[in-house]
Each structure stands twice: as structure tokens, then as C-alpha cells.
Amino acid sequence: MTHAMLEIKNLKKVYDRDLFKKKQLVVNDLSCSFLEGQCTALMGHNGAGKTTTIRMIFGLITPDSGEILFQGKPLTIDDKRCFGYMPETNKLPTNLTCEEILKHHLRVFRPKHLKPSEYKQAIEEKLKEIELWEHRHKRVGKLSKGMGRRLSWAQATIHKPNLIVLDEPMSGLDPLGYKLMVQLINKLRAEKVTIILCTHELWSIEQLCDQVHIMNHGQVVYSTLKPSASETKEASHIMTISGSNAESIQELARSHSLPLWLDMQSQNHRVELSFECYSDGVKWIQACIQNGLLIVDFQKLSALSEDRLIRYFGEEKTA
Amino acid sequence: MSTLFAIAFETFLRLRRDRVFIPALLVGVGLLALSGLASYWGVEEFFKILYDLGTMAYLFTGSIVALFWGNKIVSDSKQEGSLEVQLASPIGRSTWLLGKFLGLTTVLIFLGILFLIAWQGIYFSYGMGWMKPFDLALFGTLTLVWIVLAALSIFFASIATQSVALFCSIWMFVAGLISAPIMQALSPETPEETRKVVQVIAGLWNLHLFNISQSVVKYHIPVVPDDMGYRICYGLLLTGFFLSCACVGFQRKDIIA
Structure with missing residues (x-):
């Protein structure tokens, strides 16, 4: 039986930042779960509350109420060692090289399966996997968008997370990059990594996801385990x-x-x-x-x- | 602890490569060299002009760089989004801020050492040999101003937008420079309450306390260890205060890129 790797219970967030603007209910009593080893799509129109939910999972935004459970226990900072995050756009320091970024990332995460002396080797393997080894000394500011996406992928996965959040991983990729990204995601699926995939692309959801949550107005309005036509009454x-x-x-x-x-x-x-x-x-x-x-x-x-x-x-x- | 040093190292690397580093170094060294020339051609006492201009060049160049970088390291991380990715990793927010501060302090000390090398160059060019321990004490305490201002600008940058933070930091820097002169300029007719308020402000936030060149060069008062200890403690207290405020303010803030 598959257990929930991450569970969200009655999560609520109201943006109340501006004195002169109305309060904005962004996430409204949201409850959903992400099953262990499964790829779950989180969908919804712009402003549905997906990004806020993800930011609350990573502790970037403090929820007003509700709780987030990781493997059945309230989420702590240390649990984030098991998380990987690939944001929608390339959010990387522009004046560091590819190699330095991954080295810094490993120093921060200190993954248990790697000794500090093995970091160099792990970085080499990862950069070769995403075809950036030749560009390892290039600063991020000099990379193309596709290269940046791949480096973001490397950063999100180099420490071998148990749960990874991919926010629009295919955006801005050419067909070859797209194909590589699908291969990489499938590789993660084969390794039974729990994946949360935020995307609007129906094709990638049908090909890659085992579970779908559709959000609207800060709530999950539709949820299905297998997005196949035969299971629906439609x-x-x-x-x-x-x-x-x-x-x-x-x-x-x-x-x-x-x-x-x-x-x-x-x-x-x-x-x-x-x-x-x-x-x-x-x-x-x-x-x-x-x-x-x-x-x-x-x-x-x-x-x-x-x-x-x-x-x-x-x-x-x-x- | 290793996380703190990892962030500090990353910050050091980024600031060392920042486009401002070389211009700041050139401007600082250039101003120090100019103070050397001005003292040679000046009509007043050689040492007084040399130290007045030299300390001013050192203080202003470093302070402006500290304010700018303190603001930049936080604002840039917000703008490029690396803040979001870094805080999504197992880093506490206070650790992140302290790491940034530590990295900035290291670059400022590195810059200070380069300025001191330029200062030593002036000494050599006038045939005065090696600089005295007093010079190290003087520039050391002035470097403390940079560090205090770095903490101050990190505090503002962590709670406000880039432009607001920069404005507030510069304003505080100016206030720190003029509070003591305002207190000294008060007329005897000033009401006692007003005088007390100004005294308190000047007592709490007075950047002149870090400049010991006046007392030594002008009044020939030797540097007393207790006096230096007081100034260093004052600087460390201010730094600690601003960093604590930054950590508290940043802890509660939602990171919305």
C-alpha cells in the first residue's frame, strides 16, 4: 500500500501585506496528499494558489492555519534535506559557475550518502548527466535558458531527494531539452522518488503523473489517482x-x-x-x-x- | 556551523567578483594617494592633513561600499530568486542572514587590507618606513564602522525593498556622522530636555567615536587600551543589535519573489 509522503491538512493563507489593499484569501482550507513514490500533478489556473502552497511546503511562507505533515510528522527544517526544488524560472546566482553552485548546494545539504571528498565526483557525474560538463566553469549569467533549466534540475536532484517539487520544468525548453527533461523525470519515477509536478501541459501530465490535483481558489476541486479516460463517468x-x-x-x-x-x-x-x-x-x-x-x-x-x-x-x- | 560558513564563502565569492569591487578598490587607493599628495603640498601640518584626509577617504569609501553591498547581497538574492531556492533548502533564515553578513565582513576586511597596503605605500614614498601600531588601531576601528554599517544595511534590506533600504541606510549613515557635531553645536540657551534628547541620540549613534585620529594626531593623546576596548565593544554591540533586529524581522517575513 502506498503511504502519503506529504500531507497537507486544512491549510489557509490570507495575504494581508498592504494596508491599502483588500485582504486576499490565497489558500482556503486546502487538504491533499502526495503519495510516496508517485508523481502528482498540481494544476490550476494562474492565481489558483499552487505557488503559495509550494512556498508553504518549503517554509518560505508561513500558513495562517493548518499543518503540513512529512511522513506523518510535522515538517521541520531538517526534513528539507530530503526535498528538492526546481522553480519555474532559473533562480540561480548569476556570477557563480555551474560547478560552484552545485558545490555550495552540497555543502548546505550535506547528503548522507556522500562524504565531502566525494562531492567533486558527484558534481562531475551530475553535470555529465545533464550535458553541462563542458560548461562547468561558465558563470550562470552566460548560460542559455535551456542550460539554466538543466542546471536548476541538477541543483534540485544532486543530493538525491526523496521528494522533489518541479515547477513548470519544461518551460522554455527546445524539443531536445524537452525530451531530456522527460527522460530525467522518468528516471526519477523509476527510482520511486515522490514528485510534485506543477504544469499546465496535459501531455506531460498524462505521460508522467500517477495522481492529479486540480486547484481553484486555493482549494483542490478535482483529484484523481490515474488520469485515464476509462475511470471517469465522463x-x-x-x-x-x-x-x-x-x-x-x-x-x-x-x-x-x-x-x-x-x-x-x-x-x-x-x-x-x-x-x-x-x-x-x-x-x-x-x-x-x-x-x-x-x-x-x-x-x-x-x-x-x-x-x-x-x-x-x-x-x-x-x- | 558548516552551513553558515558555506553561505559566507558563497557571499565572499560573489562580492569578490562584483563589478563594484575593482572600482571601489581603485577609488579608495586613489583617494588615499591624493591625501598623501595633498598633505605634501598643504600649508598646514603634514601629519594632520595626511591623517584627516586619509581617514576620511578610508571611512567614506569603505562605508559606502559596505552600505551598497549590504543592501545588494539581500536585494539581489530576492530579485534573482536565489533567496527562494536557498531558503527552500535546510537553512534557517537567521543562519542565512548571518552567513551573508560574515561573507560581507570578510570581503570588507580584505578590502581594508588592500587599502592598508596602499597606506603603507604612502609611508614608504615619504621615507617614513613601516606604519606604526597606531595606524593599525586607527584603521581597525574605522573598519569597525564599515562592519556596523554592513549590519545596518542588511537589517534594512531584510525588511524593506531595495530602494527604501538603501535610502534608510544612507540616511542613518549621515545621521551617525552629524549627531555628535549637532550636540556640540547646541547653544547654551537650548532647553535642557532638548539637550538631553540630542545627547541620548548622539550617545547611541555616533560614528565619530570610531575615529581616533583626532585625539592622537591633534591632541597627542596616546591610545589607551581601555578606550579602544570601549570603542570596540560599542561597535560590536551596534552590530549585534542590528543583526538581531534583522533576524527577528526576516524570520516573520513571507518570501514572495
Whole structure:
């Protein structure tokens, strides 16, 4: 059974910094957990409270109420030795070299699996892994954005954390960099490192994540263990039929006793039907072929399609 | 402790590479050399001019650099975001601030040593041989002003934005320089209450206390160990006070980049 590596209970934060501005409720009674060895996506529109939540996990912001438990116990400064953090933008000292940054990081973390005499070797291995070994003496200010992202990755992982927070790790990467980053994240997943992935990219969530939390207005509004279409009660497949209308489709369903659709939209002799499961769609394909109807499209819907996300992001806003 | 030294070392490295370092060194050395020249061509007593101008060059160059760097090391970390990453690691906020201060102090002492080498150069150029222990005491106490001001600017930078912090630090530096002259300039008609207030302020925040050149060069009063001890304690107390305030203020602050 998988245990929660990190648990957030009733976390609340109100920004009250400016005397002349209204108080702003950023995180509102947030409760969620991040399972050990799993990759969890934390999603939400801008201002949903993701970054504030992450900053509270790292102790950068003090919560007004609630608690954060690490392996069942209240989080302490020393627990942060087991954490890794890759922020959204490259937040690195500009006038230090790649090698110096990693050396400083190791001196601060003092990982148990490494003796100080082994730091040099660990830095070499890490810089070779992210293809920055040739640039080890280059100052951060001289690195490209992609190189900076990779160095941020190295900084977040060199001490072998048990839990790592990746805030938009793919942002600003070219296709090669993107591919490398996916490989690196998959490597961490294989090592059973708990990952919290903040991203808006649906593709990376579906490929990399085992669990998804969607936040809105400082709360988790949707949570799922596996973001696959089959586990949801929502439409999983969509079919587009050409040369027909709503009446003839209803007639076809009656005459062939076909399973009912979840949603139907008809326009200009094109009908779009959505089904709960794949087998319903297959029965409709057979019936359409028998009746000479032209199927122009039949596709699987993602559990986290853009439409759905917009709905999750928007639901609470209008509430 | 090792974390503290790691941060101090990182700060030292960054400041040593800072673009201000070489200009500050050149300006300081240049002003010291000018004070040497001015004393040679001056109409007044050679030593008085040399020490007046020399200490002023040393005090002002170092103080401005200390104020600027104290502000910069905290503000830059906030701006580039490295503060967020560093505090996300197992570093206490007070440890981070103290490490920064320690690193800054080390660079200031390094800069002070380079200035002293320039001062020794002036001594040699006038055929006066090696500088006296008095010079070391004089520049040592002046370096203490730099360290106090470094702590002061770190305090302001930790609780305020860059521009506000810089303004407050400079204002406090000026206040420290003028408090004692204002007290001395009070007329006999000044009400006793006002006099007491000014006395308290000048007693608490008086940067002239660190300049012993006047008493030695002008009044020929020898440096007494007790007197030096008092000045050093005063400097350390001020430094400790500002750093404590910085730690308390920074502890409560939300880090929002």
C-alpha cells in the first residue's frame, strides 16, 4: 500500500501585506496528499494558489492555519534535506559557475550518502548527466535558458531527494531539452522518488503523473489517482457522422437498440455523439456502416482534456 | 556551523567578483594617494592633513561600499530568486542572514587590507618606513564602522525593498556622522530636555567615536587600551543589535519573489 509522503491538512493563507489593499484569501482550507513514490500533478489556473502552497511546503511562507505533515510528522527544517526544488524560472546566482553552485548546494545539504571528498565526483557525474560538463566553469549569467533549466534540475536532484517539487520544468525548453527533461523525470519515477509536478501541459501530465490535483481558489476541486479516460463517468469517446441529422440518428438508435449517447450536437448535416465507453462507440460504428452513414471521426477523449480543465478551473470561479 | 560558513564563502565569492569591487578598490587607493599628495603640498601640518584626509577617504569609501553591498547581497538574492531556492533548502533564515553578513565582513576586511597596503605605500614614498601600531588601531576601528554599517544595511534590506533600504541606510549613515557635531553645536540657551534628547541620540549613534585620529594626531593623546576596548565593544554591540533586529524581522517575513 502506498503511504502519503506529504500531507497537507486544512491549510489557509490570507495575504494581508498592504494596508491599502483588500485582504486576499490565497489558500482556503486546502487538504491533499502526495503519495510516496508517485508523481502528482498540481494544476490550476494562474492565481489558483499552487505557488503559495509550494512556498508553504518549503517554509518560505508561513500558513495562517493548518499543518503540513512529512511522513506523518510535522515538517521541520531538517526534513528539507530530503526535498528538492526546481522553480519555474532559473533562480540561480548569476556570477557563480555551474560547478560552484552545485558545490555550495552540497555543502548546505550535506547528503548522507556522500562524504565531502566525494562531492567533486558527484558534481562531475551530475553535470555529465545533464550535458553541462563542458560548461562547468561558465558563470550562470552566460548560460542559455535551456542550460539554466538543466542546471536548476541538477541543483534540485544532486543530493538525491526523496521528494522533489518541479515547477513548470519544461518551460522554455527546445524539443531536445524537452525530451531530456522527460527522460530525467522518468528516471526519477523509476527510482520511486515522490514528485510534485506543477504544469499546465496535459501531455506531460498524462505521460508522467500517477495522481492529479486540480486547484481553484486555493482549494483542490478535482483529484484523481490515474488520469485515464476509462475511470471517469465522463464522455470517453467522440464520433462525428456526416450526412445525417438528429432525427435520423434518433431513429437509428431506436431501430437498432443502440446504447444512448451522453451528448449529441447536430449542425449542417453533421452529428457529433459522445459516449461513455469505447464499446458503445463500436456498436454505433457497426450500425452506421450497415446504414451507409459516413463516419468522419472517432476519437478517444483525454480524461484531462482542455475542455474539461477549463470547466474545472471555471466551475469554482462562477460559484 | 558548516552551513553558515558555506553561505559566507558563497557571499565572499560573489562580492569578490562584483563589478563594484575593482572600482571601489581603485577609488579608495586613489583617494588615499591624493591625501598623501595633498598633505605634501598643504600649508598646514603634514601629519594632520595626511591623517584627516586619509581617514576620511578610508571611512567614506569603505562605508559606502559596505552600505551598497549590504543592501545588494539581500536585494539581489530576492530579485534573482536565489533567496527562494536557498531558503527552500535546510537553512534557517537567521543562519542565512548571518552567513551573508560574515561573507560581507570578510570581503570588507580584505578590502581594508588592500587599502592598508596602499597606506603603507604612502609611508614608504615619504621615507617614513613601516606604519606604526597606531595606524593599525586607527584603521581597525574605522573598519569597525564599515562592519556596523554592513549590519545596518542588511537589517534594512531584510525588511524593506531595495530602494527604501538603501535610502534608510544612507540616511542613518549621515545621521551617525552629524549627531555628535549637532550636540556640540547646541547653544547654551537650548532647553535642557532638548539637550538631553540630542545627547541620548548622539550617545547611541555616533560614528565619530570610531575615529581616533583626532585625539592622537591633534591632541597627542596616546591610545589607551581601555578606550579602544570601549570603542570596540560599542561597535560590536551596534552590530549585534542590528543583526538581531534583522533576524527577528526576516524570520516573520513571507518570501514572495
